[in-house]
Amino acid sequence: MKKLLLALFSLVLLVGCQTKNSETNSDSGNKTLDTITVAFLPNEGSGTISTVDQMLINELQKALGDGVKINGIVCDDYSAVTEAMLTGTAQIAWESGATFVATKMEDDAIIPLVTYGVDGDVNQASYPAFIATNKANEADFAGKTKEEQYSQLVDKSFSFVSATSTSGRLVPTTTLFMAFGPEGNGKVTTKTQVFEKTTKDGGIFSEVQFGGNHPGSVQLIVENKVYAGAFCCKYGDDYMDQLYIIDEVDVPNGPLWVNSDYINAEMQEAIINHFVAMTPENSVENFFDNENGFFFESDGAGANRFVKIPEGFYDFLYEMYKD
Structure with a gap:
């Protein structure tokens, strides 16, 4: 099956993911x-x-040795990351908890190793x-x-952020579906009705817009171009005097994830042990720097530490993909 997938996706991946200063392995079965x-x-x-x-x-090189x-x-987008991981074009990925979940649902060999939280606390390994x-x-x-x-x-x-955004579309869609779906007031029966359809054709909203990014969605709300909308993290901090928060959901931070067939x-244990032990003193220069480091500044980069992912950590994200 995986050889068939490789044949089907190989041409797509040559376009969707570009190798930079690397020598790809031509045989994913190895x-x-x-x-x-x-x-x-x-x-950017x-x-x-x-x-x-x-x-x-x-840091991965340090973890796995010479x-x-x-x-x-x-890769061009999240779907290209998924395809690369499923076909063995890539064996490790960092991008997006939702992308990890979607990929794992295709192949159980996909597993998460570490995420990050303030001071390495898994209870603070999330964002709003x-x-x-x-x-x-x-x-x-x-x-009310x-x-x-x-x-x-x-x-x-x-307004949603974009069709592929985890916290700006998938999370609010799930939250709204819980309120308006069969387990809520029954106004809609499918999640696609939440973000694709208007009230004229069976949806919830009179109009659905996409901000393109989180600041864009915030601006649509602040400038009264939409009645309400979704965004995450600290993107609304400069406008809190102009925003009324209706709901807040904690979204688990994304993982460093691997294809365990490779x-x-x-190797998994070596990666976990290395990253959990990382500090500003023993990591590559500026890794934890608030302005120039690996983490986004809005994550509070200097306070972040890696933490091993416990069982059930991504249950909410799996819920997002239920019909």
């Missing part, structure tokens, strides 16, 4: 690799391995995803139950 490839998304539109991505590659060479490829409206609409929600607050959104305009148990 489980003992001299070169291990890490899949990344483009950094660049098709090359970024400085911060190279930091992760360097017996293998660690390279990186840049918000549904908010303009402060001018606060009176529509004040004093959560169910009543969600009812206020019906037949109003709403990264064996010994």
Whole structure:
């Protein structure tokens, strides 16, 4: 089956993921690799391995030693990362908890190793995803139950971040479906009705827009171009006097994940032990730096530490993919 998948996806992957300064292994069935490839998304539109991505590659090299060479490829989008991991074009990935879950649902050989949280605390290994409206609409929600607050959104305009965003589309879609789906008030029967259809054709909202990114969705709300919308993290911090938060969901941080058909148990343990032990003192220069480091500044990079992923950590993300 995997050889068939490789044949089907090989041409797509040559376009979807570009190898940078690396020598790809031509035989994905070879489980003992001299070169291990890490899949990344483009950094700020660049098709090359970024400085911060190279930091992760360097730390993986330190974890696995000189017996293998660690390279990186840049993939066009999340689906290309999934395809690379399923076909063995890449064996390790960092991008997106949702992408990991979607890939694992295709192949159980995909497993997560470590994530990150403040001071290495798994209870702080998450980030907030918000549904908010303009402060001018606060009176529509004040004093109401959560169910009543969600009812206020019906037949109003709403902004998601993008069709593929975890915290800006998948998470709010799941939250809204819990309120309006069969286990809620029964207004809709499928999740696609939440973000694809308007009230004219069986959806919830009078209009659905996409901000393109988190700041874009915030601006749509602040500028009253939509009644409410979704965004995550600290992107709304500069506008909190103009935003009313309707709901907040904690989204688990993304993992460093591997295809265990290629990264064996010994290698997995070496990666986990190395990353959990990382500090600003023993890591490559600037890895934990708030401005130039591997983590986003909005994550509070200097306080982050890696932590081994416990069982059930991504259960909410699996819930997102249920019909």
